[in-house]
Amino acid sequence: MVKEDIFRSLKDDDRVLIRNGGEGSTDKAFTYLSGAVGGLFENSSIVAGKEGIKLYVYSLEEETAKATGLDLEVAGSVKQMNENLQRDLKGIRKIGLNYDSMTVNLFEETKKLLPGAEFFDVSKNIMEARMIKSAEEISRLQEAAKISSEIYSEILSSLKEGMKETEVAALMNYRMMQAGASGVGFDTIVCFGANAAEPHHSPGDRKLKKGDYVLTDYGAKYRDYTADTTRTAVFGRATAEQKEIYSVVYKAQSESMHMIKPGINGKLVNQKSYDVIDATKYKGRLMHGVGHGIGLDVHDHMAFGRSDFTIKENMAVTVEPGIYIPGFGGVRIEDDVLVTGQGYRMLTVAPPKDLLEA
């Protein structure tokens, strides 16, 4: 169990306290440690140590929490929740918190709730544990990637002149959920034509025209784990230049991906895509990291960028180079891979070698 890594540096009587804030401030470490599927768990907590894990939730989430099979205490009020935590942490001197997620105000409140305790940061332990996926996590990611890949060809054949980007995004989300996704891991990106030059474009009212690039960046969520894949096609006949850009990005992605194996520095995987693209007339047109970890978050952890990062077995990462030309459009190709003992295996279905025309 990789989760135990979180506790490796703890003494026997130390504890880890995960406290969710309200909306937008819940901690994915709660989902990770509890294994709860679904639920919001706003203002819920976990106390964990070498001996085990206990959940503290409100009655709203009692049923979802019970399904974890973990030790559980249900509170009916903020006062009761605070008293439960104070009682169970009484006498505990050293308490680890997730400083990467806890807000300054919740930290101040926690200090007041537990006077006398000494707090320390366990965010690195949590992140390092989350990077290495368990068999269960891998099977969820595999399913999320499978659903995401499966729907693509039908989406391409549904494209019609005059469709809006938002309509295509809506259809993609619908098909993923029909195929078994519990939702989408992030807002689906659909870009037509010149909009594809903007990596984080939000789908809008632009209508599909013949000759447009159609860039889709999306991922199914399956039991809280998220795939992340990007495909670029052309609606109608592609020009020579559109095809050429695609070929360069395809080459960059293949060459980066083939370097992946345990022990390699992610910086080198990143650099390879830059080397391929910067050796062409598209030099300078890639300006983002070439990949990241996936898991409970769509950007679960850094993986391929300018900083040192060692790739390890059972990491799940994306590889996503792109070329972006303002006013013209862009191509990005993104796939999800699992790092194996010797190299990697793909979770998404491999991208087409040549630019697809829909």
Add this chain to the structure above:
Amino acid sequence: MVKEDIFRSLKDDDRVLIRNGGEGSTDKAFTYLSGAVGGLFENSSIVAGKEGIKLYVYSLEEETAKATGLDLEVAGSVKQMNENLQRDLKGIRKIGLNYDSMTVNLFEETKKLLPGAEFFDVSKNIMEARMIKSAEEISRLQEAAKISSEIYSEILSSLKEGMKETEVAALMNYRMMQAGASGVGFDTIVCFGANAAEPHHSPGDRKLKKGDYVLTDYGAKYRDYTADTTRTAVFGRATAEQKEIYSVVYKAQSESMHMIKPGINGKLVNQKSYDVIDATKYKGRLMHGVGHGIGLDVHDHMAFGRSDFTIKENMAVTVEPGIYIPGFGGVRIEDDVLVTGQGYRMLTVAPPKDLLEA
């Protein structure tokens, strides 16, 4: 402009610094202050003062940021981003941060980035400003509520025996996006039968049977603003008990809602639903706050609970009492209202007086 409230307690040379973290740690105050629609803006920042607002973004988001018309500086690296902030905040002694959103680690990093500055918390100012909606915010919420209401009758008529909860959720999301939503404000909740007893149930594989309650809690997102509405119906013929529970919840919601006007304490609006429900044999079966603010977040701020909270003109709030009976099911009715000078007006379309049979 209510946004100016944020700066009311600042001296002329004070500044507010909003710093987004990475995924899951971006601050809605960034969206609020910038007015940017879409974009992720991970690790982007805002420096704001009485004189104006400046955005600091990475090249990934340059186009989306430009659309705001605000002063803008684009960085190509973390180093450059940090240098830009250091240059523009040089000599500024007092810097307000949003302690409700900033993580402990980002706070520590900010202290190192800006040595010598004195930091203070502006989270209350931001929250109080966000509570009172501007005309533009109201029109977005109105549209989000309209889309959410519009799709409901078609959803009811699409129900078929054997459908899964997840299928209904997928269809609802699709219809909202087809009707103009940019996405959903939160994961759509669909509960059949006994699952309706759990307020935060995640849709699953349960198949629809005749006689099941069908509880749907959902909201369209329109230009980043989120509606939040709940409807409960029965698939097939409703029993006398199912109808009775609905009537009690309907009465609770109506009576709470009719109390809404500027100056009233939200605690009284909350208590009214408890009074109505606790006077019946369903005493004790409501166990959550009866409403909350809506806006950029689906739970934008507290509104109706056990604590003191004064309702003010141009707040947008939901009213959502429910009755939950484990093993049997539950009814919740939720609508969005805007507080007006004298009382309120509904943003969603009023709920049916009698339990609908689909």
